[in-house]
Amino acid sequence: MRFATKAIHVGQEPDPTTGATIVPIYQTSTYTQLRVGEHKGFDYSRTINPTRLALERQLASLENAEYGTAFASGMAATDAVLSVLSAGDHAVVSDDIYGGTYRLFSRVLQRHGLEFTYVDMSDLEAVRAAVRPATKLFWIETPSNPLLKLIDIRAIAALRDAGQIVVVDNTFATPYFQQPLALGAEVVVHSTTKYIGGHSDVVGGVALTSNRELYEAIKFAQNAMGGVPGPQDAWLTMRGAKTLAVRMREHERNARAIAEFLESRADVVRVHYPGLASHPQHELAKRQMTGFGGMLSCVLAGPPQRALEFAGSLRYFSLAESLGGVESLISHPARMTHGSIPPADRERRGINDGLLRLSVGIEDIDDLLEDLRRGLDAVPVTADSWDSVRP
Numbered sequence: 001m002r003f004a005t006k007a008i009h010v011g012q013e014p015d016p017t018t019g020a021t022i023v024p025i026y027q028t029s030t031y032t033q034l035r036v037g038e039h040k041g042f043d044y045s046r047t048i049n050p051t052r053l054a055l056e057r058q059l060a061s062l063e064n065a066e067y068g069t070a071f072a073s074g075m076a077a078t079d080a081v082l083s084v085l086s087a088g089d090h091a092v093v094s095d096d097i098y099g100g101t102y103r104l105f106s107r108v109l110q111r112h113g114l115e116f117t118y119v120d121m122s123d124l125e126a127v128r129a130a131v132r133p134a135t136k137l138f139w140i141e142t143p144s145n146p147l148l149k150l151i152d153i154r155a156i157a158a159l160r161d162a163g164q165i166v167v168v169d170n171t172f173a174t175p176y177f178q179q180p181l182a183l184g185a186e187v188v189v190h191s192t193t194k195y196i197g198g199h200s201d202v203v204g205g206v207a208l209t210s211n212r213e214l215y216e217a218i219k220f221a222q223n224a225m226g227g228v229p230g231p232q233d234a235w236l237t238m239r240g241a242k243t244l245a246v247r248m249r250e251h252e253r254n255a256r257a258i259a260e261f262l263e264s265r266a267d268v269v270r271v272h273y274p275g276l277a278s279h280p281q282h283e284l285a286k287r288q289m290t291g292f293g294g295m296l297s298c299v300l301a302g303p304p305q306r307a308l309e310f311a312g313s314l315r316y317f318s319l320a321e322s323l324g325g326v327e328s329l330i331s332h333p334a335r336m337t338h339g340s341i342p343p344a345d346r347e348r349r350g351i352n353d354g355l356l357r358l359s360v361g362i363e364d365i366d367d368l369l370e371d372l373r374r375g376l377d378a379v380p381v382t383a384d385s386w387d388s389v390r391p
């Protein structure tokens with residue numbers, strides 16, 4: 001079965017009790033047992049719920065994974081995956097990651113005895129140098145949030161030892177454009193809040209693997225820690241995921257056109273989009289991904305204030321956190337999604353105050369281009385401010 005068919009059929013057989021074509025929202029916390037311990041495989045909804053199970057099967061099939069475990073948010077999924085480590089264990093983490101992931105690692109899990117080293121994982125020597133005897137996990141976000149940097153998943157998988165696992169946050173690429181398990185990763189994590197849900201109406205997360213032992217550990221965490229999605233949210237996510245293939249094709253088509261438009265403007269200093277020939281890892285993107293996705297970031301010429309004014313002036317790009325919905329969004333990472341990273345660290349990683357991130361939606365491309373053109377023209381770069389932000 002192929003991708004678009006799996007999205008619509010796997011986990012979504014007609015309901016066994018009623019024949020309902022669409023998986024019902026099993027809005028129940030518990031299940032009546034015939035006798036103690038004698039039931040139909042369902043006992044309590046933190047542990048198992050038929051709607052959530054359907055979502056887990058659907059998403060596992062899309063990543064070509066054996067097992068899926070759904071969570072109440074991307075962060076809950078990340079936390080559950082990290083729970084396979086113990087105090088004293090060490091993880092090597094890519095240096096450009098979602099600010100909330102950095103916050104969880106540096107302000108919660110580090111207090112619990114885990115250790116993290118952040119490195120530019122496009123530099124394999126730096127990755128090797130960061131490995132210690134206690135290293136158990138590599139955490140990769142590719143393309144990264146917000147700079148769209150790429151990491152060679154196959155190369156990282158090739159340099160790790162037995163007993164070390166590679167985890168890929170595949171939120172930006174989605175399984176439609178990138179299949180990390182086939183490239184050697186053990187676990188894939190998603191914030192399903194983004195492209196998988198696809199409509200900015202539900203928060204969720206998922207962890208996917210074909211490794212039975214890891215699945216059991218993550219499943220144990222799901223039940224023991226309890227960060228599960230309710231059946232209504234699982235259902236919304238499943239409905240969104242049915243159209244992932246068609247949406248991703250449109251997101252990408254629009255993002256490419258916008259990246260090219262922004263690159264052509266003299267008043268835009270830099271555009272980060274893996275689909276541009278100017279992207280330093282464009283060749284890796286072509287090898288590792290089957291498409292370049294719908295996310296891009298850019299730095300406008302002029303002072304940061306120009307970027308802020310531009311971001312607030314657009315008609316179709318809502319100034320908002322999050323990404324991956326059908327509607328276009330724009331954000332200012334330094335003050336919004338990555339505000340939890342200390343300013344010095346942010347600057348070192350290239351997240352400067354002039355950086356804007358665009359989640360390109362699937363509106364008509366001409367409307368989006370007109371909006372951006374109008375917005376840029378409305379904040380012309382003055383001669384004295386032109387050189388003030390040349391990163």
Ligand code: P1T
Pocket residue numbers: 073074075076098100101141145169171172190191192193203204205321322323337
């Ligand atoms: O928001 P939540 O569903 O908990 O997912 C966290 C998360 C994990 N991984 C990546 C790559 C993410 O981008 C996110 C969430 N990101 C945003 C809210 C954002 O605007 O970047």
